[in-house]
Amino acid sequence: MSLVDEKHEWNAAKVRDTFLNYFKEKHGHTFVPSSSVVPLSDPTLLFTNAGMNQYKSIFLGTVDPASDFATLKRAVNSQKCIRAGGKHNDLDDVGKDSYHHTFFEMLGNWSFGDYFKKETIGYSWELLTKVYGIDPKRLYVTYFEGSEGLEPDLEAKELWKSVGVPEDHILPGNMKDNFWEMGDQGPCGPCSELHYDLREPENGEYRNAASLVNADDPEVIEIWNNVFIQYNREPDRSLRPLPNKHIDTGMGFERLVCLLQKKKSNYDTDVFTPLFKVIQEITGAREYRGGFGKDDPDGIDTAYRVVADHVRLLTFAIADGGVPSNVGRGYVVRRVLRRGARYARKYFETEIGDFFSKIVPSLVEQMGTMFPEIKKKETEIKEYLNEEEISFAKSLDRGEHMFEKYANKAKKAGTNDLAGDDVWRLYDTYGFPVDLTKLMAEERGLNINDKEVEEAQERAREASKGDKKTAAALVKLDVHDLGALEGMTEVPKTDDTAKYGRENITSTIKAIYHGKKFHQSTKDVPEGEQFGVLLDKTNFYAEQGGQEYDTGRLLVDGEAEIQIDNVQVYGGYVLHTGFMKYGELNVGSQVICEYDELRRHPIRNNHTGTHVLNYALREVLGNDVDQKGSLVAPEKLRFDFSHKSAITDAQLAEIEKISTAYIRQNSEVYAKDVPLATAKEIRGLRAVFGETYPDPVRVVSVGVPVDELLNDVKNPDWEKVSIEFCGGTHVKQTGEIKELVVIEESGIAKGIRRIVAVTGQDAYNVQREASEFEEELTRLQSLPFSAEKESRAKKTQLTLNQLSVSALSKNKLRDQFAKITKSILDEQKAAAKTENKRVLDAVTSYFEKNEGAKVLVQKVDWSNNVSKAISEVIKTVSGPKGSLREKSVYLVSASQEEGKVVHGCYVAEHFSTQGASGPEWAGHVAKTIGGKAGGKAGAPTAVGQGTKADKVDEGIEEARKWIEKFKL
Structure with missing residues (x-):
């Protein structure tokens, strides 16, 4: 029987369900669905690369006190993970060995300040040996041996002994293997790994595989890691203890399935074999045989593994918004697709253009129940894949031809290194990611000098580089400061309900923060240096939800004033940062809180305007429009949303028309905190996909009181109302917004559009500018043809390109200018024709008058x-x-x-x-x-x-x- 047709007692779905149920039903863990594999809210990560990423705020102590996570003590899930870029990158190993993947599932259980080493070690051993029935003789465990001034984790060693692990199966590990860190900074701690010996016993006897643990032996693999989160890695690389101790475990789902199905390769399990079957049907290739290295002479088994792995990454990344592009995570997705497409073309000898999309339905059938987002986005995923493949197919032949030319050039020069300029050109001109070129070079026995490639890249980008201005770093609270605050009973979390009002309030200073310390007086802060202030209550808006922070001042009239330049919130503490303008203030001082209304006013307009725009977009483009990001600033609003094609002028005009009509109704804006479960039932409500909301959540309704919505949550009339979850500041009535004008509509990534708009006075300004520029075009058009007209037209073109006016107006002005340009061109041609005739007539006339000349x-x-x-x-x-x-x-x-x-x-x-x-x-x-x-x-x-x-x-x-x- 072939690998793809085998049936298993422990099939993949059963393995996953057993893990989740063990922790949910037996040990009281809360099931938390996998977070998006694209961490849009965490710019420090390209992709979610471990199960603990979504709990980062809990570990750091910055979790929103009103969210579900604030009370979460025990959690279990299967997290979607990608390791194809950044610190954790397994891309180069995929296909070459039996256990590396760019996309994988991480089974995990967590404790947030609840249980610690003893419990998690007991759970791990019981689940593996009693529930899954794994032979203990094949399991090995590790503990941290100590380093960087840290003591060895002898506690973990003794705990493993206490559950029955033989001492010769308990091994010390170094900093690399037994001290887990998410990145260069952040929560971390010693860890204990569990390893499994895949080899069957000989004559009933197991070998002792202790020497092969963490030795990159494909038959002795790590399956589970128990991390004891107790430190934070600081920016200066030092370690500081966290206020609370946590458990973070991660078990490779694919590896667990592998050992339970008694295989030596993850790829031989039913996690991958259904995909292999489809690939074979599509390509007509020979069956998958599971060969590696010399046992895979034609490279087809490797190609099966690469393609199956890559289609998993592509499907899940695109479903979560990680669409292919030229930058960041989007470029990683594009690299993976091109790498896989080249494998398909070279080894399966199949045409590319719709290759990956033919595999997607099998993956959706296999994993869509656990991860419904890929089922929901299946059509969109296939469209992206086809477009990307077709695009790459156009340059693949030429690129491969050029690669051969560069490879031959290197060989003739007597070197095994491809020139850095050539490698960069393959990327820049033909779209070959450097790692794909490196793979092709390896096939030809050639190398790539990464430094040379970087130098070539820098030379190519030299013209686009600009000077970057430096600014003083913003004073921030870190996890240790928050831990200290938790112990300072005299410093409560900030009551910021007054931010929704429009009045000044009087507050009491509760803490003054500077230089990583809390002080009693501003006189402890050196003159001219930035510091932070915590109040018992505030009317300042701290930056969140896309809305920019307030600025303003804290003052005692005539005695002291603090200029507030920034406001941020950390785990419920609102930190006002700025500089002392004059005087002196102390903890306990009563201060007037005065935010800058001139800044807040346009922000309010733009925030309510964003809600109105979101409503209009749904009305014109359909309900598949999903918010992908927003910015609410004083000078503009920016709204990113999913939509497959550019918005036409007619659609844009309709969007503005609906927005304007809504605004001019002068509808009252209502807001109320509502239990999250109830709020989600309101028909027509718009929420950001994947966002975590507090409970209760603030519901903002434009035109209908929230209580009225709650009286009949399923009323179809609510489809015609702007209703959103929002913690921002808003106008009282939409008439305050005055106007909403879209000044830009563009694509920022595949399937993601961006609208930039202005409201209020700024909207009037851009309308005025458009009118004035139109008058200038009329004057230009009326000028007789001359050198001056040509010169003015060139200057007008530059002004038009930089003009900040309505997108519709700009299109109209461009059309008008195009007609002027054409008329000038026609006049130029006519003038040239006249001039040619003048000169030719002078020559002809001379010889006519002087026949013998x-x-x-x-x-x-x-x-x-x-x-x-x-x-x-x-x-x-x-x-x-x-x-x-x-x-x-x-x-x-x-x-x-x-x-x-x-x-x-x-x-x-x-x-x-x-x-x-x-x-x-x-x-x-x-x-x-x-x-x-x-x-x-x-x-x-x-x-x-x-x-x-x-x-x-x-x-x-x-x-x-x-x-x-x-x-x-």
């Missing part, structure tokens, strides 16, 4: 088109059908103001047989008028430009003298 040397009046006219006339005279072909002509024109001279000549056959030529004639004259004359040696014609306009008469005389040397 053989030569004309003449000065022509200057004009903008005279240079082209002289060239065209010389071509006409020298042409095979020219009536003046037997005449020799020299034409010169000059502008004293511009200091320019243009000239051209034709030597008739009568003179050329005597040794005369156009370049010689023009070259002789150029000695007098400056510049150079061009023309092929011996040719009858030549044209040139000079620089000495004041010598033009002398030049004409020299032209006559030169031609007179020959017999007439």
